[in-house]
Amino acid sequence: MRLSNFIKNFADIILPRFCLHCKSKLTLMENTLCKECFSRINFASKERMQDEFQRKFAEHKIISDFQSLFLFEVTSPIKTVLHELKYEKKFMIGKYIGSLINDYLAEEIFNWKADYIIPVPLHKLKKAQRGYNQSEFIAKEISKLFNVKLKANLIKRVKYTETQTSMNLTERRENMKDAFVLNSKIDLKNKRIIILDDVITTGATIEACGKILKEKGAAEVFALSAALTD
Numbered sequence: 121m122r123l124s125n126f127i128k129n130f131a132d133i134i135l136p137r138f139c140l141h142c143k144s145k146l147t148l149m150e151n152t153l154c155k156e157c158f159s160r161i162n163f164a165s166k167e168r169m170q171d172e173f174q175r176k177f178a179e180h181k182i183i184s185d186f187q188s189l190f191l192f193e194v195t196s197p198i199k200t201v202l203h204e205l206k207y208e209k210k211f212m213i214g215k216y217i218g219s220l221i222n223d224y225l226a227e228e229i230f231n232w233k234a235d236y237i238i239p240v241p242l243h244k245l246k247k248a249q250r251g252y253n254q255s256e257f258i259a260k261e262i263s264k265l266f267n268v269k270l271k272a273n274l275i276k277r278v279k280y281t282e283t284q285t286s287m288n289l290t291e292r293r294e295n296m297k298d299a300f301v302l303n304s305k306i307d308l309k310n311k312r313i314i315i316l317d318d319v320i321t322t323g324a325t326i327e328a329c330g331k332i333l334k335e336k337g338a339a340e341v342f343a344l345s346a347a348l349t350d
């Protein structure tokens with residue numbers, strides 16, 4: 121047995137790890153979710169992503185490409201995982217999601233040749249309330265794995281928006297208008313920037329971020345999310 125496995129085994133006895141979703145004990149090879157729960161997560165297919173891009177972003181030509189790894193379904197274990205990151209301070213999940221994005225979307229992301237990655241910012245009141253921005257933990261991992269600079273404070277959310285769950289796309293776009301401003305003197309000319317969100321629904325939020333970056337000279341803006349809602 122390799123030393124690292126020995127240490128993991130030993131840690132398992134004194135500090136067993138459990139599946140975030142079903143709470144069963146994880147084996148040495150499992151991380152965050154058990155094999156069974158992981159197999160229940162649906163991935164967003166390439167065809168689906170092309171459709172989503174057309175539907176959400178093609179018209180305004182702000183976002184150049186869009187990739188999302190999972191489908192965010194009500195009973196899916198991925199919903200539990202993202203919920204725990206967002207509300208329960210399980211920051212290691214950012215690393216987990218980042219490494220999965222790397223496992224499945226590396227080619228697409230490398231092709232973007234991005235200079236910067238930014239997480240969709242929270243309004244400072246919301247950030248104070250929650251204590252952190254969950255998307256920043258995913259962005260941090262992507263930044264490391266793809267060697268893209270993390271610029272977490274490049275833009276700022278200046279408009280406090282209520283939950284948009286009951287709004288349609290037009291209402292959401294209207295609601296997001298003027299929600300973000302540039303928060304830096306940095307020159308964005310010719311820069312290629314990834315905007316990351318944990319979950320994307322209509323895309324109105326990420327497009328509003330992208331609009332600011334484009335207005336300030338960014339060459340290309342790409343949208344990336346861990347999951348995609350229906």
Ligand SMILES: [Zn+2]
Pocket residue numbers: 139140141142143144153154155156157158
């Ligand atoms: Zn499980």
